[in-house]
Amino acid sequence: MQEELFGKTIHELEEIVASGHLPSYTALQISQWLYQKKVQSIAGMTNLSKAVRESLSGKYAIHTAVPVQEQISKDGTKKYLFPVHRNRHVETVFIPEKNRNTLCVSTQIGCKMGCVFCMTGKQGFQGNLSSGEILNQFVSVPESGSITNIVFMGMGEPLDNPENVLKALEILSAPSGFGMSPSRITVSTIGLLPVMNEFIRKTRCHLAVSLNSPFPEERRTLMPVEKMTPVHDIVALLKEQSLERQRRISFEYVMFRGMNDTIRHIRGLTRLLNGLKCRINLIRYHPLPGVSLQTSDESTIRWFGDRLNEKGLLTTIRTSRGQDIMAACGMLSTHS
Secondary structure: OOEEOOOOOHHHHHHHHHHOOOOOOHHHHHHHHHHOOOOOOHHHOOOOOHHHHHHHHHHEEOOOOOOOEEEEOOOOOEEEEEEEHHHEEEEEEEEEOOOOEEEEOOOEEEOOOOOOOOHHHHHOEEEEOOHHHHHHHHHHOOOHHHOOEEEEOOOOOHHHOHHHHHHHHHHHHOOOOOOOOHHHEEEEEOOOHHHHHHHHHHOOOEEEEEOOOOOHHHHHHHOHHHHOOOHHHHHHHHHHOOOOOOOOEEEEEEEEOOOOOOHHHHHHHHHHHOOOOOEEEEEEOOOOOOOOOOEOOHHHHHHHHHHHHHOOOEEEEOOOOOHHHOOOOOOOOOOO
16 A cells, blocks of 8 residues: 655655665655645656656555535635545645635544534544645645644544644645644644643744633533643643743633633633743634533623733634634534
8 A cells, every 4th residue: 555645754755765765855855746746647747757756656655635515605715525445534624814825734534622612522533634635625625725723623632633634734834734824823722731842942933822711620620631631731831931022822712601711710811821922812602502601792702802902912803704614612512
């Protein structure tokens, strides 16, 4: 069976080239064909000799896949369904705005973290995506050429698939890959501590941590992972890091009526995040079947954000996009 070439880093390509006793510069040529010229086959790498192409084709192949379904929201958001291994699918969301076009990519088929407010968590876990399957979402949406920003906020917990996510990030930002600025890439996590530390050391991409309550006992009812990665440990790790000025740390805070939207929570967030340069993104909860939670009303969300800003915590309210096609935050799922 041929090994997948799309999704390999420049270092992996250098190893392939060395094992085949090919000139060292061949690795860069292959990388440019894969990620800059977006070639569909090894045979199309025309600046490689015919013998080299035939040798590579005997062991490797390029498999990219176009989406099999498209849904368009009334607000212009688009949701794509991509086929992946094991005859499964993942969802990818394209969000057009006036000054940017954002692609929200998935990293897993389902998710094992079990957050009660997330449809992907309710789906359960069916497998990790390879680095190639993650990157395929970027190169194979029809709007690929116009994407300005990428967020790893689709299906799955990105840092639960660290090897493939870190490889995808390297290829996205490397000059030998897609050459995208790390400041255009954000990775969301519930806060898997050892891998989060590795992510900070190895990349310069932005980090978004799913917080949702400053109080461990409340966070645990929403996010079972609090037992394994306590919120205070997550914040302590971030405060210990020497973070680059250009890297943004943000906390995602889904607003639940009567549960995490009180003055007590404002005071708790102020204490918890004191001394950490960060921002808070307030997110409306999008109702899910079988879940009794409700979103905070608009006046409460605005009040909550205003009070946090007064406390010196930069806070924004995220606009909901694609709710009518189940593409908004927490709504992605391919459960059949």
